[in-house]
Amino acid sequence: MSASPITEIDLHAYVDGQLETSRRAEVEAFLAAHPDVVAEVQAWRMQNQSLHDIYDNVLNEPVPLRLTGALRSRRWPRGIAAGVAWLSCGLAAGWLAHGWMQGPAQPRTFAQNALAAHVLYTAEQRHPVEVTAQQEAHLVAWLSKRLSAPIRAPKLQEQGFGLLGGRLLPGQDGPLAQLMYESDKGERLTLTVRHASQAQSETGFKVMEQGGNRAFYWIDSEYGYALSGSIDKRKLLEIAQAVYLQLHQSSN
Known part of the structure; x- marks a missing residue:
């Protein structure tokens, strides 16, 4: 059975280190045969590194005590708490992407x-x-x-x-x-x-x-x-x- 085609999803997963060993080897073989794609993959890597350089200090800061206290003072039902967490992550990721793709980031x-x-x-x-x-x-x-x-x-x-x-x-x-x-x-x-x-x-x-x-x-x-x-x-x-x-x- 022939290997499934390499997609953009595979390439992003390769950059993020999320592929299994066998699939990673298939992607690397694909890149060796398609040097025009290598530049784009390398650009994604550099974008990831730049995002880390810009935002890691903020992400690694401890949560302010006033916020941790507020979280402890109220017990949320599990489903609502999970939803709030996912919403917060989505809003944060969306805003970072907005700042990355718009205006002076271009x-x-x-x-x-x-x-x-x-x-x-x-x-x-x-x-x-x-x-x-x-x-x-x-x-x-x-x-x-x-x-x-x-x-x-x-x-x-x-x-x-x-x-x-x-x-x-x-x-x-x-x-x-x-x-x-x-x-x-x-x-x-x-x-x-x-x-x-x-x-x-x-x-x-x-x-x-x-x-x-x-x-x-x-x-x-x-x-x-x-x-x-x-x-x-x-x-x-x-x-x-x-x-x-x-x-x-x-x-x-």
Whole structure:
């Protein structure tokens, strides 16, 4: 009998460590054959870790004495108590999800996806990009068409990096463009770009760090950008500023 198809439920359970050994092996075999899904799975892992980083301190705080006293002072019928508990958990989870998916959390989610894709594809030696820099005009035109907006490839030779090529990535609210750069030393950077249908609240540079890699990300009108790399933090910021100046000036 053939194994049942791998579903998104299986992938989420895999990320959460909830699969039995046999099913986990099937999922890992599926991921090995579908590298395009690995970036999404890695992004989920990073989202989970970020949620822990943000909320674990709150969740691990002791319950205030005034609340524990209130609970002890009233005996609830078992069914009602269970219902209240589940309702409280549901409201808390819903609010956390609301805060995670709405407003200022969106750029962070974008940056997480960009950083996960950076880690995945910069490790590739034979196929780091879909379209090489030798076809830069085609690459830029293709990515612009898929994002329904003009995409530009900044020139980073003064910063010691040349364009290697690029690829299309799946995004939470539409496709993303990834441009990869490489130095003479073999160091690689990626610039991930997203486009929104309307202008967003512009932001300054923000940084995200994970496992020796970091990304500077920002919002500039309808565009979101994330520059990712494992080089020195100050150097990466200088390059992010150079990217911003080139792209911002060319759009005006």
